[in-house]
Amino acid sequence: MYIKRKINERLDSFHSLHFPFVKSVTCKHRYETVVGIGGNVGDVRRRFEHLFISLRKDKRVSLMKTSLILKNPPFGYTNQDDFFNSILVLKTSMQPKVFLRYLLRLEKKFGRKRTFANAPRTLDLDIIFFDNRTINTKDLILPHPFYAQRESVMIPLVGIYL
Secondary structure, eight states: OOEEEEOSSSOEEEEOSSSSEEOOSOOSOOEEEEEEEEEOSSOHHHHHHHHHHHHHHOTTEEEEEEOOEEEEOOOSSOSSOOEEEEEEEEEESSOHHHHHHHHHHHHHHTTOOOOSTTOOOSOEEEEEEETTOOEEOSSOEESOTTGGGOHHHHHHHHHHTO
16 A cells, blocks of 8 residues: 655655665664665556565665655656656675676566666666765766756655655
Protein backbone atom coordinates (compact mmCIF):
# COMPACT_ATOMS: atom_id res chain seq x y z
CA MET A 1 0.00 0.00 0.00
CA TYR A 2 1.22 3.48 -0.85
CA ILE A 3 0.37 6.82 0.69
CA LYS A 4 0.36 9.46 -2.03
CA ARG A 5 0.94 13.17 -1.47
CA LYS A 6 0.83 15.82 -4.17
CA ILE A 7 3.89 18.11 -4.01
CA ASN A 8 2.77 20.32 -6.90
CA GLU A 9 1.04 19.91 -10.28
CA ARG A 10 4.03 17.94 -11.67
CA LEU A 11 5.29 15.98 -8.66
CA ASP A 12 3.82 13.36 -6.33
CA SER A 13 5.46 11.60 -3.39
CA PHE A 14 4.73 8.09 -2.17
CA HIS A 15 5.40 6.39 1.14
CA SER A 16 5.34 2.60 1.47
CA LEU A 17 6.46 -0.11 3.85
CA HIS A 18 10.17 0.33 2.98
CA PHE A 19 10.27 3.86 1.56
CA PRO A 20 11.28 5.76 3.66
CA PHE A 21 13.26 3.44 5.93
CA VAL A 22 16.02 3.96 8.53
CA LYS A 23 18.17 1.16 9.92
CA SER A 24 18.90 1.70 13.60
CA VAL A 25 21.97 -0.53 14.06
CA THR A 26 25.52 -0.07 12.86
CA CYS A 27 27.32 -2.30 10.39
CA LYS A 28 30.83 -3.53 9.63
CA HIS A 29 31.21 -1.99 6.16
CA ARG A 30 33.70 0.86 5.68
CA TYR A 31 32.20 3.19 3.06
CA GLU A 32 28.92 5.07 2.91
CA THR A 33 27.42 5.60 -0.52
CA VAL A 34 24.31 7.40 -1.72
CA VAL A 35 22.58 5.80 -4.70
CA GLY A 36 19.78 7.28 -6.78
CA ILE A 37 17.26 4.74 -8.05
CA GLY A 38 14.72 5.27 -10.77
CA GLY A 39 12.58 3.65 -13.40
CA ASN A 40 9.51 4.09 -15.57
CA VAL A 41 8.82 0.71 -17.18
CA GLY A 42 6.39 -1.70 -15.55
CA ASP A 43 5.52 -1.70 -11.85
CA VAL A 44 8.47 0.39 -10.70
CA ARG A 45 7.32 0.86 -7.09
CA ARG A 46 6.99 -2.90 -6.68
CA ARG A 47 10.42 -3.32 -8.27
CA PHE A 48 11.81 -0.87 -5.67
CA GLU A 49 10.36 -3.08 -2.92
CA HIS A 50 12.01 -6.15 -4.49
CA LEU A 51 15.30 -4.25 -4.77
CA PHE A 52 14.99 -3.34 -1.08
CA ILE A 53 14.56 -7.02 -0.13
CA SER A 54 17.42 -8.07 -2.42
CA LEU A 55 19.78 -5.50 -0.89
CA ARG A 56 18.80 -6.46 2.67
CA LYS A 57 19.76 -10.09 1.92
CA ASP A 58 23.12 -9.22 0.31
CA LYS A 59 26.07 -9.39 2.74
CA ARG A 60 28.20 -7.14 0.48
CA VAL A 61 26.07 -4.13 1.40
CA SER A 62 24.08 -2.82 4.36
CA LEU A 63 21.00 -0.81 3.51
CA MET A 64 20.97 2.07 6.00
CA LYS A 65 18.24 4.44 4.72
CA THR A 66 15.75 4.96 1.95
CA SER A 67 13.86 8.09 0.99
CA LEU A 68 10.29 8.62 -0.07
CA ILE A 69 9.46 7.71 -3.67
CA LEU A 70 9.03 10.67 -6.02
CA LYS A 71 6.97 10.54 -9.21
CA ASN A 72 8.26 13.11 -11.68
CA PRO A 73 8.29 13.89 -15.41
CA PRO A 74 11.15 12.59 -17.56
CA PHE A 75 13.93 14.85 -18.79
CA GLY A 76 16.14 14.54 -21.84
CA TYR A 77 13.96 12.22 -23.88
CA THR A 78 10.49 13.38 -22.78
CA ASN A 79 8.26 11.16 -24.95
CA GLN A 80 7.92 8.50 -22.23
CA ASP A 81 6.09 7.77 -18.97
CA ASP A 82 6.84 9.61 -15.74
CA PHE A 83 9.63 8.26 -13.55
CA PHE A 84 9.61 7.02 -10.00
CA ASN A 85 12.78 7.94 -8.10
CA SER A 86 14.18 7.37 -4.64
CA ILE A 87 17.47 7.49 -2.75
CA LEU A 88 19.28 4.66 -0.97
CA VAL A 89 22.04 5.09 1.58
CA LEU A 90 24.19 1.97 1.64
CA LYS A 91 27.35 0.92 3.40
CA THR A 92 29.80 -1.34 1.62
CA SER A 93 33.42 -2.42 1.75
CA MET A 94 33.66 -2.50 -2.06
CA GLN A 95 35.83 0.09 -3.78
CA PRO A 96 33.94 2.56 -6.04
CA LYS A 97 34.56 0.86 -9.40
CA VAL A 98 33.75 -2.58 -7.97
CA PHE A 99 30.59 -1.10 -6.46
CA LEU A 100 29.66 0.42 -9.85
CA ARG A 101 29.97 -3.02 -11.49
CA TYR A 102 27.81 -4.45 -8.68
CA LEU A 103 25.09 -1.86 -9.41
CA LEU A 104 25.26 -2.55 -13.16
CA ARG A 105 24.70 -6.26 -12.46
CA LEU A 106 21.71 -5.38 -10.26
CA GLU A 107 20.23 -3.26 -13.05
CA LYS A 108 20.59 -6.20 -15.43
CA LYS A 109 19.05 -8.59 -12.87
CA PHE A 110 16.00 -6.30 -12.71
CA GLY A 111 15.60 -6.21 -16.51
CA ARG A 112 17.51 -3.07 -17.54
CA LYS A 113 18.26 -2.87 -21.26
CA ARG A 114 20.40 0.03 -22.49
CA THR A 115 19.11 1.33 -25.83
CA PHE A 116 19.79 5.09 -25.97
CA ALA A 117 20.47 8.01 -23.62
CA ASN A 118 17.57 8.77 -21.25
CA ALA A 119 15.56 5.85 -22.64
CA PRO A 120 12.71 4.25 -20.69
CA ARG A 121 14.06 1.73 -18.18
CA THR A 122 13.02 -0.82 -15.60
CA LEU A 123 15.69 0.23 -13.09
CA ASP A 124 18.42 2.86 -13.07
CA LEU A 125 21.02 2.92 -10.28
CA ASP A 126 23.34 5.94 -10.08
CA ILE A 127 26.04 6.53 -7.50
CA ILE A 128 25.48 10.09 -6.27
CA PHE A 129 28.17 10.12 -3.55
CA PHE A 130 30.72 7.57 -2.43
CA ASP A 131 32.21 8.26 1.00
CA ASN A 132 32.99 11.92 0.16
CA ARG A 133 35.34 10.86 -2.64
CA THR A 134 35.96 12.79 -5.84
CA ILE A 135 36.60 10.59 -8.89
CA ASN A 136 36.77 11.62 -12.53
CA THR A 137 37.37 8.71 -14.90
CA LYS A 138 35.80 7.62 -18.18
CA ASP A 139 33.55 5.11 -16.38
CA LEU A 140 32.81 6.92 -13.13
CA ILE A 141 32.44 10.55 -12.07
CA LEU A 142 31.82 11.28 -8.38
CA PRO A 143 30.00 13.06 -7.02
CA HIS A 144 27.43 12.52 -9.76
CA PRO A 145 27.87 15.56 -12.05
CA PHE A 146 24.18 16.51 -12.37
CA TYR A 147 22.67 15.52 -9.02
CA ALA A 148 22.10 19.11 -7.83
CA GLN A 149 20.17 19.96 -11.02
CA ARG A 150 17.67 17.13 -10.69
CA GLU A 151 14.50 17.30 -8.62
CA SER A 152 14.44 13.51 -8.86
CA VAL A 153 17.57 13.45 -6.68
CA MET A 154 17.33 16.59 -4.58
CA ILE A 155 13.79 16.17 -3.20
CA PRO A 156 14.36 12.59 -1.94
CA LEU A 157 17.90 13.47 -0.78
CA VAL A 158 16.74 16.41 1.32
CA GLY A 159 14.15 14.19 2.97
CA ILE A 160 16.82 11.69 4.03
CA TYR A 161 19.03 14.26 5.70
CA LEU A 162 16.41 16.37 7.52
